[in-house]
Amino acid sequence: MSEPVLEIRRLSVDYGLGDSAVRAVREVDLTLHRGEVLGLAGESGSGKSTLAYGLTRLLPPPGVISGGQVLYHPVDGPPVDVLTLSPAQLRAFRWAETSIVFQGAMNSLNPVHKISTQLVDVIRAHQPGLSRPARLARARDLLRLVGISADRLDSYPHQLSGGMRQRVMIGMALALEPQVVIMDEPTTALDVVMQRQILSQLAELRERLGFAVLFITHDLSLLVEFSDRIAIMYGGRIVEQAPAAQLYGAALHPYTDGLLHSFPALRGPRRELTGIPGSPPDLRAMPDGCAFHPRCPRALAPCDSRLPTLGPPADDPGRAVACWLHPADEVVAR
Amino acid sequence: MTFLLRRLAFYLFTAWAALTINFFIPRMIPGDPVKSLVSRFQGQLSTDAIHSLYVLFGLDSDDSLWDQYVDYWRQLAHGDLGLSFTAFPSPVSEVIGDALPWTLILVGVTTAVSFVLGTGLGVLAGWRRGSWVDGLLPVTTFLSSVPYFWLGLVAIAVLAGPGSFFPSSGGYEPGLVPALDSIFLGSAVQHSLLPAATILISSMSGWILSMRNMMVTVAAEDYITVAHAKGLPERRVAMSYAARNALLPNVAGFALSLGLIVGGTLLVEIVFSYPGLGFLLFRAVSAKDYPLMQGIFLVITLSVLVANLLADVVYLFLDPRTRKEG
């Protein structure tokens, strides 16, 4: 496996302070390697967006990071902890090293400025030396990169379709050739055909440019063919992570298995769609032990009292799971 | 463009309707309103004034209503609004023309200053919400709910009076002849300070509050998060992203408030006996000077319509979503 580019270490995020705080992300360990696509799946409310906002320090109030580290490895130079960057360092880091495509694709573009303005301003902020014509030329290239004709530069966001707007956002995310692109449900608001188009385009761009992607979705079936590895989130924790094919072929965690039976597979063998009974846990009243145990069809004796740790199952060091069905080795692998 | 033409057509229609109603109202008063007016004024009216009243009420001739209506428009086209009978024999247009600049300058300048200052402070308060600036909000809320005239009365009671620098009434020192010289202008400015401060204080709070609230609303939009994520300088996010969008409703409100300049601060002018249009209207109403009232209403109606049109144009200019292709 190639070297890491982004290492999330024991990251915890709370909403609110003191007694009223709820913990939406719990001691998450997750590593993104250079050039890979890491899928992050989980039901809505499991904390995926909070994780993405937390590691980029974009949490809306009352969100606060209550612990952990986010180590970013620049191409040259020692790793830096994103969470301790000064405001000026953070501004320089943002978009140049890690860009984001948000869930609210429709509203990600400022309605009163032209597409060109919004592509150019990020280039100007980070590369002040570049001349105006050079910036515009770059903006034109970016549109072409995502398959939009350059004369759309003068359009306003409302003049573009939803799919085009999301492409613009993807183009914008690549403006500074970042090492990491985080995508939070980038295609959720689009129809299936548009989803497929954008995903295959994204895969192709990734081949060509070599950035790493953290791809967040509630639809696990989207990830299976598109990502290298998949991590599953439940109740603010990562409960399983494995190479995509293995996770798809043999899910170890009962929750993963439930997710696989919640969406129709885009390709491959059909599965019976059973869904997952019950509803996601209430953050204010997390069950003891494994947070999934009230909904788990295979719960065992220790499940409702002891928290299973995330670690490789006995027979496969290449993946990790947090479930008493597959007790981890004592040494927790990263 | 088609949008603007449609709006223009609508305003023209509204203006036509307003002016037509203006034509009919005096004619719908039953009986002989002129006789009752003449008897109320007990011979103080000259015969010319009485004649102008008959013209106004359409009682002067045997012309058909249609001919009178055509005549009415012809007179309007020449700027002829009839004769005021309190200021007889001055034409209404002249009486209004004397009062209008006072209102336009006093209220126009204060409205603009109040908008610019209030919006600026609102941007600051909205962007720095949660800081000490929020502590000032109850004060502005209080001020924005105090009526203009009450503030004016307080200002007069506290600041004006014998020997005070601030005159309590009028637009300039009595006895001065209006002219563009330093003595007259100085006196006019001195007289405008209290009414201006009154309007400024009570109207600025409204701009502050609405701009602050819009800033807070806009700050939660996705494109603001994106702007932060892009690592843009704080100033650019605050101005070009947040304030630029939050400004839209405020600017439209400003354009509309321009239309209210003429009639909107009536009470302030009354409190300060300021020689503007509001005070003139007050006097016209008390004296039942119908031609003058009609003329002032006409000016107010037209200015509100023009302001609405202006608001549309400004919106078109600021918000690309209202611009239609083609």
Ligand SMILES: Nc1ncnc2c1ncn2[C@@H]1O[C@H](COP(=O)(O)OP(=O)(O)O)[C@@H](O)[C@H]1O
């Ligand atoms: N601004 C907020 N204030 C309080 N709680 C929040 C806020 N945003 C999200 N949450 C809570 O955090 C949890 C995780 O939310 P989120 O990260 O959006 O999940 P996902 O992206 O996986 O759907 C949810 O239970 C949600 O209710």
Ligand code: SF4
């Ligand atoms: S730990 Fe127990 S309750 Fe949790 S998923 Fe595994 S078997 Fe189910």
Ligand SMILES: [Mg+2]
């Ligand atoms: Mg989400």
